[in-house]
Structure formats: C-alpha cells, structure tokens
Amino acid sequence: MARANAGTPLRDWLLVYAVLGGPVAWAVHLTLLYPLVHVACAWGSEMVLHAITISTSLVAAGTVAVGLRYLRHPPAEVPEVVGRRVRTMSYIGMVLGLLFLFVIWIEAIPSFIGDPCLLPGQIMEEPHIGRAYPLETALAARPA
C-alpha cells in the first residue's frame, strides 16, 4: 500500500515507450513477417514466423503493463498538468498496446493455418502444418 502511495517514478521515456511500443512492435512484426514467408517456405517450417509473433507480442504487452502501472500508481508530487498528461499518455499507451497486440495476432493467423509456399492459382491440397517443403517449391515462390 505504501508503495502504491509513493506512485511510479515519472520516467517520460517509459511513457513514450508505452505510447509507441505497441504500434512499433506491430510494424516490426509485419515488416519481418512478409519477407520471411519465403524463408518459412524454404525451411519447411513456420517457426521463424511464430517466433517473431511471440517476441513482438511481448513488446506490445509490455506497453500495456507500463500503461496500466502508471494509471494505477500515477507519479506522486508532480504538478497537476503533468499528472493529467501522464494519465493521458498511460491510457493511450495501454489501449494502443492492446489494439496492436490484437492486430499482431490477427495478422499471425495465416501463418498458423496457411501454406507459405502457396501462390495465387494454387490450392492447398492437404493440411500442411508440420510438413516440409522441397527447395524447388521455395524457389518457385520467389518473386519473378
């Protein structure tokens, strides 16, 4: 209780992380996921895609935690205007973190159920999860 009364020390860089961490984690997720489809196809495993999803999710979840922390235990002994600004930033950070966590997982769905080697016009003939893909398929999936 005493700890809660003391409030979280005001660290603006942490609040900036809370606001931007979620969107940036999502941006990294998409930026890495898209080119690595070819790698997943070549390796015959989507683990590389899942690893990116999990690591960026952790970053986004961190922003939710920071936002929540500042909302529940705002910094003590700061001017009112600063207190309100901190509250706004932590709220924005928490909601943005949740939103982008959601988007990261929505985007990750294809990597759980799809086939990284599939091109337009081809049909997935069997459940592919865990199946290895030959290198020829990987090369065919490269952009012309």
Add this chain to the structure above:
Amino acid sequence: VATAEERLSRIWARPPGLGGWLAAVNHRAIGTRYVVTSLIFFLAGGIEALAMRVQLAQADLNVLSAEAYNQFFTMHGTTMMFLFVVPFLEGLGIYLVPLMIGARDMAFPRLNAFGYWVYLVAGVALHWSFIVGVAPHSGWFNYPPLTGPGFSPEINIDYWVTMITFLEVAALVAAVELIATVFLQRAPGMALHRIPLFVWSQLVTAFMIVHAMPPLVVASMMLGLDRIMGTHFFNAAAGGDPLLWQHLFWFFGHPDVYIMLLPALGIVSMIIPVTARRPIAGYKLLVISIVAIAFLSFGLWVHHMFAAGLPLMGMNFFAAASMMITIPSGIQIIAWIVTIWTGKVRRITVPFLFALGFIILFILGGITGIMVASVPFDWQVHDTFFVVAHFHYVLIGGVIFPIFAGLYFWFPKFSGRMLSERWGHVHFWLFLVGFNVTFFPMHILGFQGMPRRIYTYLPVHGWEPLNLLATIGAFLMALGVLVFLLNVYGSLMWGRKAPSNPWDADTLEWATESPPPNYNFSTIPVVTSLNPLWDASDPTAGSRGPADAWRDSMANPDQEIRETPASTVLDATPDHRMFLPFPTVWPLWTALALTSAFIGVMIDPIVFVLGGVITVPALVAWLWPRSTPEADRRIERSSQPALPAVPPYLSSYWVGVALLVLIELMAMGALLVGYFYLRAGTDEWPPPGIPRPDLLVPALGTLVLLGGTLAMRIARNAFNDGRVGPFRVLAPAAMLLALLYLGQNAATYAGVPYSWDTNAYASAVWTIAGYQSLHALALVAITAVVWLLERRGHIAGRRRPVVEAISLYWYFVAFSSLLVYATVYLSPYML
C-alpha cells in the same frame, strides 16, 4: 507614441509592393497561398474529370482521343492527389496550426516560403506539359515497364518523374515545419492532453509524410535514372524488377490516402463539438485512433498488389491489416455520433451539413474498402469501375466533404467575412446529389465488368445508361462547385463582416481577430483546458504573476525583433524565446535555382548538376545572418522580464536536423530495400561477370569517416563546454576525413569493371554509393558554413545549438556509411 499593437504590427508586417509580396514568410500568407493555389489545381483536376465523363457518356464517342484520354486520367489523378488535396490540407495546417497552438508564426518561416514556391513551380510545370501536349500518360501510379525507356521513350513520363520528385520536397518541407512548430511552440499549458484534434491530426499526418514520401522520391529517382541514365532498376531483362516499383510506390501510395484523410478527420472533429455545443466525446480514443490509423496505413500497401501474383500468405497478412484499420476508423465515427447525440445542435450550419455528409459517405466508402481488402473479392473487381467508385467515396466523401466543411467553418477567420448560408446549402445539396449520381452507378458498372482507364466502349456492353447517369452527376457536382465559387466571390465583396468568434467555438484561433493581425496574438495565450475559449478565464489576459511576466514583455516589445515563446514537448512549459526571421526573397531564388536543376535534368543530366551548383550560393545567402554578432547579443539581453534566449533543452535547429535525418533514413532505407529486393530475385549475386566487391579499401574509408565523426564529437563537446579552440581545429580535421572518405568512394568506383548501366546489381551499388557520397558532400558543406559562421562570431548565444545539430548529421552519415558497407560490401559474401 505608437501603441504596443502598432509596434507589433510594424515588426510583423511584410514589406510593401511586389517585392514584399514575393518576400513574405508569414505563415498566414503562405498558408493562404497554398489553399488558393491548390483550389485552382482542384478546378483544373475537376475540368479534366468532366472531360473524361463527357467522353464516356456514350459508347464510341470521340471527344477525346485515346492518347488524350490517357493524359487526362493521369493528370486528373496526379493533380488531385499531389497538387490539390495534400497541399490544400498542409496549407490549412500552415495557416491554422500556429493560431490553434497560440504561436505567432511557424518554426522555420523562410523554409515555409521555400516549400510554397517549389510547390507552385512544380505544379505549373506539370500542367505546362499538358498545354504543350506531352503530359504524363501512364496513370498517376506510373507502373514500369510501361513507363520505362523501352515502352515510353517520350518526354511525358520525364515530366512526371522529375516534377513529382520536386513536389515531394515541398510536401516534406511543410511536414517538417508542422512537426517542429507543434513540438516547440505550443502555448503555455497546452500539454499533450490539451492539443486540439486538428493539430493532432496535422502532427501525425506530418510524421506520415516524413515516412511515406522519401520512398516515393527514391522510386521516382530510380525510374528517372532508368530513363535518363540507363540504369536497370525496373528492367527485368537486366536483373531489375518492375514489382519493386509497385512496392515502393504503394508504400507511399496507401499511407497517402490517410495523409489526406487524417487532417480531414481533424476538421470534422473541430466542427462537430462546436455545433453540438459540448466537448468532443472520447478525446483520448480519438487521439488513439489517429495514431493507430497512421501506423496501420503503412501496413496495407500490398492490398494494391493482390493481383500481382505474390505469395498468398503474404497477401493475407495485408488483408488482415487492411481490415483492422476499420477499428480506429469506427472509433472516430462513434465518437462523432455520440458527440452529436449527446450535444445540443441548435442550427444545421453548412460546415455541420458537410460534416454529416462526410460521415455517411465515409462509412459507405469504408464498407467497400473492407470488400476490396478481401483477396478473392479484390481479384473479381480489380481494375474495374468498382474500385473507381470505392476510392472516390473515400477521397471525395472522406476528404473533399470535410475540406468544404473546413472552408465554410474557417472562411470567416481567413477573410473577415461570412459565407452565405443559403448558397452554402445549395452547394451542399448539389454536390451531395451529384456525387452519388456520379459514383454510385460505378459500383454496378464495376460488377458488370467495365474496366478502368478505357477511353471508350462498345454499345453492345450495355454500359451506356449508367455512364450517362454518372456524367450527369459529374455536371451537378461541377454546378455545386460553381455555386461555392460565386458564394466566395459574393461574400468577399458584399458578405457580412465576421466577428472574432462567429461560431462561439472553443479553440485559440477564435481568440484573435478575423482575419488575425500579422502577429496573431499580442499577448501569448495560456491554456488550462482542451476548450480554452469555453473556460471562465480569458486565455489571452495579461500575466498572472512574475512567472509569466514575459508575456507582458512580449506583448509590448522594446526591440525590433520577431519573437515567440518556445516550450517543452510534453508539458508545453515555456523555456526559451524563439527569434523568427524577417521576410526575404532568397527562398524564392533558391526554389528557382533548384527548379532549373529539376527541369534541366530532362534536357541533360549535366544541367541538373549545374542547377545544384547554383542552388548552393542561394542557400548560403538565405542562411547567412545579416546582423552583427554584437547586435545579436544586444537583442538577446532584454531589459524586460523575458524567457531565456538560449534553448536549455531542445532547439529548433536540432529538431530540424533530426527530421532531416529521419527523412534521409527513410530514403536510404528504401534504397537498401530495393537492393535486397533485387538480390532476392536471383541466385547469383553479383551477377555473372562481376567480381565480388573488395572489402579492405571501403572498410578503411568507412573507418576514416568514423574517425571524422569522432573528431566532430570531441569538437562538439568542447564547444558545449564553452571552448571554441578545439572546435576551430577539429571541425576542419573532420571535414578533411570526410573528404578522404569521398575520395575513397570515387577511387573505388573508378576502378570497378562495370558501370551503372551494366545490370541491375551495378545500378543499385552505383546509386547507393552515389547517394552516400552526396551525404558526405553535404556534411562537408554544412560543417564548412558553420565553421565560417563561428569564426565570424555568429555561432554564439541563441545559435550555439547549431553545433549540436550538425553533430547529429555527422552521426547519421557515419551510421549510413556502416549500413552501406554492410549492404554493398559485406552482404554479397553472406547472403
């Protein structure tokens, strides 16, 4: 004895006559010019659209030839996207943002003027190509290989490539201006949670421009090099890839839709609460949705390429992101509806009417957006009139309606006159009905299979009735615009005079006269809430104690200086005075010198270099201080209570250079992505016949540049400690090392057994090396100018942070040299 207002008015006035008009740098003058010029381009784009609609009204018409039709639809798209909407909204931001945040002008007024002249010249040049019959004719997206030298050897595409690249300079300049102004110049008390939503939308949009435009500049530069210098970025036969263009173009192109949309949403978020007589519902959620839309918009570009044959899984990532953007968009719509629902709308004003029209049409455009975000649906309607209907619902419904709303809302502030409400209603209904009659049938035409960009069709297709209907609708819209123009003219001539705050609105721009005086506010306002004019206290009242006595001094200046307070980024606590420059014609001359470079490139690449060379003295003349160091120190020592003259925390110099670095990082990133994209398309890299690059000499060159950066860092630290001696010695040493790096680059490429036109690999490495060399050259030039200024005593007092700012540029060039080394030299051994 002159009153305080008269003194302020004299200080902030622009010189008389044509010379004074050309030299104007005030944000309201520049903002007005942007708005008026962009509206003229809007009329041009509208006439182009009408000509196309006449051609398509019936089957087999010959109003326009096939070639003319191609030019018309290319110029229509280019004009509306590049010359109307983005410049209009930036112009609106340039006019309104300083007023809304309680500042007297923007952070870099001369840069502002420069941006406008660049925009004007580029727009006129693009339309000149139309007049002489060689307008661009391959669509506003200019896909190669159609636009490459093989299929389009004529000058038409050169106009697009050079002028769009040039135009982006103006867009970037305005974005830098807006970011720096919002970061540094908010009125005391305007912390992050009290920033008006229009300002939020302009700030976020400016950041989007800074991230989205450089890839387009790089892409159009690559296309220009392919066409003029014979490189092969997009030539598949030599290892290039036309899809690279699509990736780079749409990485700009899709965010560009939201670059247009977000300020429009900001306009609506300002009008609705004023009409509903209550603060906006869900302010924080609206800020969240603005930020979320901005980020998500960068993750949608591949949905323009669903028919390009990309791997399905990759497309699904983008389909998911495309659908996710409906969440923040939906938040906005719900917030507006809640505000209206729970407010007290006493009168349906014309701005409110346009805002309501926007909400309905934006929802309709959004629904078709979700439809085309689905890969299978997109394949069915790709390149049909359904897509034309969809994006016009988004861009006219979502952007033009709010633009008209904003024009009616802020016209009294711009002109001091009220627009006629009656004619405003006529305008609205003509435009709304005309819009739906034009574009709704296009959904059906798309389902019926009518492709986009065809100049005619046969009667047998059965598309005539709906096309005729669309053409009738287009003329109704045009009639609506004509009514608007007559309304503007009549109001300027005979309209009712506008009071300071005709709408009883809540934000600071309404706290000053209509139109505002040259200095915007005599007493800098203090903000204590999100709706300062609805508070009990007057935000523009004089000081409340010794802590803000500087506000009284600033309202009653004893020196001939243009000053405005600068404040901290998060809490808007005033921490120093910003000294703003007086009018000058040098931004105009610099823009004209740069124009000669960009237009010259169509004649011969050497003219581009010559244009660049004459730009340098114009820039130096622009930046060189006119006052003596002694006069500067005198100005900084105010006899009245004043804020410090030297920034204690963040200077405008540093913010400006940081934004330049961000732009350059995005451009360098786009180039390197291009390199790796080309590399991914082949098994052998470098291609057969080209040896792998030497590692040792470029490594030594990079180390030399890093050494220069270290020298500059030591010089900066000494300078910040008040010792100028080390700076005077080490800065030239650092420049010498940068020149050595340049020499190494030149020697390396003089010795390679291939040229930029050998194949795509060669094109990529030559371009990356050339671009990095330009960085090093700019570094030397900037450092030399600062060194000279310091020797003459100008880098002191308020200009001390200049050294900190150029150090940042040194770090960037050092970092990019490492990136270049890793990409061009190391990666062929590793990937």
